[in-house]
Amino acid sequence: MPNRREFLHTGAVMSALAINGLRAPDVAALGAAPGRAPRVTIYDNRYAEGRRFAAALTAAGTTAHALDCGDITRLYNERLDALWRGEPVTIAGLTQFGPMLVLEQLAGERRLRLALRVEHRATNDGRLAHVITGPRAAIESADELCSAGVDWPTVMAVLACQTVADPSRLATATLFTTALSSTPTAVQEVASFIHYYTPQAVQQGYGVALDGPLYSWVIAPRGANHAATT
């Protein structure tokens, strides 16, 4: 198996494991810390990027769960709630904004915090901007891997295996890459009822905005106690 340096030259590290029909990149060879893979990975399986992220982290030893059409409810109630009542374990995700926000809020009550947040946003020139808020080391690692041509969901998977919650060393930076693939747009049937969360564009028939930004994130244990609901 090629090591991290060899990969950066050849771009050829793939493990034999696969998820959703994808061959999974070997994130360990790309710099993922041994034994630091998040316990659980959550992904939006409507996106190729989400599936690739999950494949990489599954190969690294995590358990991956797909959202229900972007909805976190069942996954939280049936798995994460019980998991976090037991112990504050690290999770990572590649989702839309909403599930990340929900988990950030609920994690705070369980002695965890958002340790890494990356917004992946299309730019007007056809590239993707990755706005990274996290440890400086993660930003440097992302920069190196992206510059070497590693696809960005795999880069995010590597970061998920490196990140710990350390609010004293957070920084923000923006990297640019090309898009991995064209993401689906407006593929979901819009509910006939207009909710106050429903974006106005959706009310005008533009469909559920699946072409909006995605977010990669890591939620990790924090030090101090907090008002848990257990």
Added chain:
Amino acid sequence: MPRPPEGVSVGEFATALRKLEAAVGEQWVFKSDEDVALYRDAYSPERDEPTERLASAAVAPISVEQVQQVVRIANEHKIPLYPISTGKNLGYGGSAPILSGSVVVDLKRMNRILSVDAGRCQAVVEPGVSYFDLYRHIEERNLEVWIDTPDPGWGSVVGNALDHGVGYTYGQYRDHFGSHCGMEVVLPNGELMRTGMAALANDASWADYKYGFGPYVAGLFGQANFGIVTKMGFWLLPRPEAYRRGTVSVPKRRDIVKLVEHVNYLENLGLIGMPGFRSPLGFAQAREPELRALVAKPGGPSDEELDRFAESKGLQSWSVELQFYGPEKTIAGSWDYVQKRIGASIPGARFEEGAVYRFPLTAQQQAEVQRVHRLVDIGIPNMSIFAIAGGRTPQNPDSADGGQFYFAPMIPRTGEAILEANRVLGQAYRDAGLPYNQYFSAPACWHYRAFIMITSLPVSRLDPEINRRSRAAFQAIAKVAAEHGWGEYRSPPFGVDLVAGAYSFNDHALRRFCETLKDAVDPNGIIAAGRGGIWPRHLRGSRA
């Protein structure tokens, strides 16, 4: 050591925090930056600006007695408190105080479901009980009652009611404060009080009868700051035998007037739950360039032009989803009645059958219904709305990345009011430089005797300019709304003074009355300064 509230010395604050630790346990007083940051408003449109509302510390009592001790300590040291139940009302402040420097009183640990009586269709709960908790409690015991849940359902039953939050089933239940019955409150002096029948020394009917004897004071504790509510009773729905949904649509723009009259009649009689209005014509804008051009033309389209376009495309101008709950034959009869009544009144009305369920659902139905139905309509809490909130598109450039807050004016429950609100608010949004689904916005019907023309304004964690623009738009549009007699039913923290100020009859007699009460029951002004637009005497000069 956290920064003390304004007007409180470092030494005084440190002393107060030590006493709080002695009262609730050291581990339940939160002082570190990292801990206190958890009480930031996740959807704050003032994020990272000097005006962002931030707590100085937080305390998490587990019992009524501890809440009383917290209040007494705060009084002794003039420490401002800000009670939250679970702090999940995103868009309306979340966990953050209105007055920066307040100590948040986090009631999440007070999470006991004290009783659920299925026979009497009622429950009594503490503030830390979420809709998920209460739903699970009922389901695990197979009790034949439903809750009415807001969307999302992760918040507190008590907190949502106290914020005048709302749900989705029958009117009397979806008004969550209106469906409460009896409460327990720690007053600003630390004394414990109960309202309604719960005020009896040995009450037997806490959640049966609201009023008890004498004045009904429970209303003083919703959207206000006269005490910390520690228990509330609620009325629950009996589990219906069946549910049915049907959609009525009408062809012409002005048919909305008659349609609303019919729907009001049905709801006032108790035949339907929450109606859901929308405009199928407005929904066609994405695929119909001709319609977009009509809407964009100077002066906008006439009703006749929109009607001609709709007819040419076979589209209906408005629709309403109706929900029926009850015995299967009865609600089938109600739907039949709706078709006859509206069909005879509005030419071109169409009727579409919707989902029908019998309860309790089988396990297979439970799984299916989660995929095809709005669960809140059948009393199942969930968080699926967060799946539709995200997504920035060319047509929706500012959504996501930081959430949103809401402009939610109440307007009369008439079709004419919908058309007028679309005209007035459309212009106001345009003037503010923000999009509005003009001509086609439909009201929310949560508070069943009025419409809410709710819209969301974007919030960003990355771009403060988006936040400044949204705040400015809110302020401008709220003023326009007030000029037309439309006041908001809730407000984000930065807007409470503006919103409260619109309720100005007789030189703000309502506000002056509330301030008189505030001075009497909370002379030190320690409870939730600014909530409901009510400030303690020493802070009134700073009101916006």
